[in-house]
Amino acid sequence: MNPLGGLGLGTAALGNLYTEVTDEQAYRTVEAAWERGIRYFDTAPHYGLGLSERRLGAALRGRPREEYTVSTKVGRRLEPAAAGGDDLAHGFAVPATHRRVWDFTADGIRRTLDASLRRLGLDRVDLVLLHDPDDHAEAAFREGYPALERLRGEGVVGAIGAGMNQTAMLTRFVRDTDVDVVLCAGRYTLLDHSALDDLLPAAAARSTTVVLGGIFNSGLLADPGPGAAYDYGRAPAELLDRALRLKAVAERHGTSLRAAALAFGAAHPAVGRVLAGARSAAEVHDCADRFTEPVPAAFWRNLKRDGLLPRAAPVPC
Numbered sequence: 001m002n003p004l005g006g007l008g009l010g011t012a013a014l015g016n017l018y019t020e021v022t023d024e025q026a027y028r029t030v031e032a033a034w035e036r037g038i039r040y041f042d043t044a045p046h047y048g049l050g051l052s053e054r055r056l057g058a059a060l061r062g063r064p065r066e067e068y069t070v071s072t073k074v075g076r077r078l079e080p081a082a083a084g085g086d087d088l089a090h091g092f093a094v095p096a097t098h099r100r101v102w103d104f105t106a107d108g109i110r111r112t113l114d115a116s117l118r119r120l121g122l123d124r125v126d127l128v129l130l131h132d133p134d135d136h137a138e139a140a141f142r143e144g145y146p147a148l149e150r151l152r153g154e155g156v157v158g159a160i161g162a163g164m165n166q167t168a169m170l171t172r173f174v175r176d177t178d179v180d181v182v183l184c185a186g187r188y189t190l191l192d193h194s195a196l197d198d199l200l201p202a203a204a205a206r207s208t209t210v211v212l213g214g215i216f217n218s219g220l221l222a223d224p225g226p227g228a229a230y231d232y233g234r235a236p237a238e239l240l241d242r243a244l245r246l247k248a249v250a251e252r253h254g255t256s257l258r259a260a261a262l263a264f265g266a267a268h269p270a271v272g273r274v275l276a277g278a279r280s281a282a283e284v285h286d287c288a289d290r291f292t293e294p295v296p297a298a299f300w301r302n303l304k305r306d307g308l309l310p311r312a313a314p315v316p317c
Contacts, residue, residue: 008211042070075104075112211271255296
């Protein structure tokens with residue numbers, strides 16, 4: 001059994017999230033993930049205006065196709081734009097060669113997926129997710145989701161779902177549609193337990209797989225300190241204090257905060273995979289090491305006793 005079977009690689013960083021990553025560095029990142037037994041890779045057109053998909057496809061080229069799983073996303077269609085400027089307003093250090101167009105129509109879904117397949121160099125993807133339809137609920141449920149159902153029925157994609165940074169609409173997808181998977185970013189972590197209220201119970205009841213992204217809440221749970229990020233912005237003081245308390249408890253019990261963050265997400269029975277973002281081979285190796293690092297039962301008892309975790313939250317045995 002692969003001990004890293006529950007760990008996936010999130011590839012936003014390969015699209016130059018916040019800072020540049022070289023082609024070589026991106027390749028080595030995916031190569032390190034493969035060497036460590038990671039076989040699930042998540043990407044999206046949004047990540048670097050397609051750069052993440054191109055780099056991931058290049059790094060996986062030549063690997064046995066049946067041995068890995070790729071998920072990508074639809075809902076943001078890329079259209080060529082007049083050259084000039086960069087994409088840092090959207091968080092990516094790439095030239096602004098394209099603009100994102102929200103499009104959850106059936107035609108837009110197919111066009112976006114076709115473009116992703118070309119960038120990835122694949123003839124199929126294993127999972128396609130509606131990406132951040134927060135402000136486009138009507139279009140996503142009326143047009144986007146049925147389009148994905150048809151693609152799944154045609155065998156163009158293996159599984160379908162939605163990926164968001166909130167739980168309410170994901171819970172609606174689980175309860176009201178036949179999605180296979182939902183990707184929940186940042187809402188089930190050591191700092192945010194909100195998915196425990198609605199999404200995770202609903203997914204468990206419907207046997208819908210949950211993939212967790214943002215398990216470190218943009219970095220605060222990876223390395224808490226002055227200037228640390230939380231959900232793509234500067235961490236509020238009270239959350240920084242909470243993260244530092246968690247880190248102190250982890251170290252007191254002979255483990256690390258990163259290991260605890262990964263273990264906490266993976267422990268819920270509805271969670272099928274935890275994504276770790278990495279921009280270098282060293283970060284991949286660190287995440288793989290932390291994922292297999294034992295976290296003492298006394299650590300979890302300590303968190304629940306001190307009110308740092310809900311008593312109902314499942315923890316590793």
